[in-house]
Amino acid sequence: MSALSDRKPDPAADLDPRVEAMVNELIGRVADKWTLLIIEVLIEHGELRFTRIADQVPGISQKMLTQTLRRMERDGLVIRTVHPVVPPKVEYRLTDLGSSLAEAFCGVWVWVEANLHRVETSRAAFDARPR
Amino acid sequence: MSALSDRKPDPAADLDPRVEAMVNELIGRVADKWTLLIIEVLIEHGELRFTRIADQVPGISQKMLTQTLRRMERDGLVIRTVHPVVPPKVEYRLTDLGSSLAEAFCGVWVWVEANLHRVETSRAAFDARPR
DNA sequence: ATGCTCACTCTCTTTTCGGTAAGTATAGAA
DNA sequence: TTCTATACTTACCGAAAAGAGAGTGAGCAT
Numbered sequence: 001m002s003a004l005s006d007r008k009p010d011p012a013a014d015l016d017p018r019v020e021a022m023v024n025e026l027i028g029r030v031a032d033k034w035t036l037l038i039i040e041v042l043i044e045h046g047e048l049r050f051t052r053i054a055d056q057v058p059g060i061s062q063k064m065l066t067q068t069l070r071r072m073e074r075d076g077l078v079i080r081t082v083h084p085v086v087p088p089k090v091e092y093r094l095t096d097l098g099s100s101l102a103e104a105f106c107g108v109w110v111w112v113e114a115n116l117h118r119v120e121t122s123r124a125a126f127d128a129r130p131r
Numbered sequence: 132m133s134a135l136s137d138r139k140p141d142p143a144a145d146l147d148p149r150v151e152a153m154v155n156e157l158i159g160r161v162a163d164k165w166t167l168l169i170i171e172v173l174i175e176h177g178e179l180r181f182t183r184i185a186d187q188v189p190g191i192s193q194k195m196l197t198q199t200l201r202r203m204e205r206d207g208l209v210i211r212t213v214h215p216v217v218p219p220k221v222e223y224r225l226t227d228l229g230s231s232l233a234e235a236f237c238g239v240w241v242w243v244e245a246n247l248h249r250v251e252t253s254r255a256a257f258d259a260r261p262r
Numbered sequence: 263a264t265g266c267t268c269a270c271t272c273t274c275t276t277t278t279c280g281g282t283a284a285g286t287a288t289a290g291a292a
Numbered sequence: 293t294t295c296t297a298t299a300c301t302t303a304c305c306g307a308a309a310a311g312a313g314a315g316t317g318a319g320c321a322t
Contacts, residue, residue, distance in 0.1 A: 022251070023243055050269055059155075064311085074254050088317090116150070116153055197300065216298095217289045277308100277311085279309080281307100
């Protein structure tokens with residue numbers, strides 16, 4: 001696995017390595033680009049059906065949309081309601097858990113919007129200086 | 132590119148498609164697992180040199196550590212200080228921008244720790260029900 | 263009969279991620 | 293002279309993620 005962290009595998013870390021693994025996994029899952037974007041449109045528009053979400057998330061493929069929504073459902077972030085009609089109609093909305101996550105991410109959205117320019121400037125400066 | 136969002140490429144979205152692209156890119160970058168973990172240890176320990184960070188981030192490889200630190204430096208999240216000694220000594224610390232990002236992510240960390248159990252329960256329930 | 267809608271699902275290909283291992287530079291210590 | 297420490301860089305490779313695109317089913321309208 002790791003070649004670097006052999007001297008101090010787990011210094012004054014969290015508590016349980018299993019808990020820490022779960023936390024890292026969840027961070028990775030929840031901080032996923034598509035997940036974030038989907039949460040955003042569901043916050044904005046409330047209950048939406050599959051193709052409406054697709055419309056609101058430019059660039060997402062059908063595959064990624066399905067996959068992400070499934071995972072979110074499994075994690076308890078969205079509720080999937082199937083209306084037994086033809087053609088099919090499936091609606092998605094955030095659960096309370098999903099909403100609370102959206103709230104938690106609010107600070108990140110604000111940060112990104114507020115600091116976009118700063119990051120771009122920093123990148124330009126970095127790229128400009130001689131290597 | 133996209134096969135889905137052909138009807139409404141950019142509905143009532145942000146403003147500029149270029150801005151939106153940047154926002155999405157930044158979200159993805161900033162929400163990166165290694166970036167997050169490195170930010171955490173730099174918050175906790177202040178200024179750290181390369182191998183110290185490696186010690187604190189179990190499982191990261193040299194390659195990923197270098198790569199992630201370089202990107203963070205480019206984005207203006209960390210400052211890299213090279214001390215011209217032998218053997219080399221390089222120290223990293225968060226910039227104000229990096230600290231503010233850490234703060235913005237604080238809510239997410241709290242959410243994850245508070246809701247780990249809920250997510251696990253939801254997953255178990257999802258996996259248990261017949262497909 | 264054919265076409266159409268919607269929400270997928272499947273397959274195939276491309277891209278990215280990430281690990282291992284080796285190499286580099288430098289000066290002081292053994 | 294060889295070894296050691298540190299912070300990388302480079303090359304290679306397999307695994308995993310993601311994108312494109314075609315296919316599916318079910319019923320209603322034409």
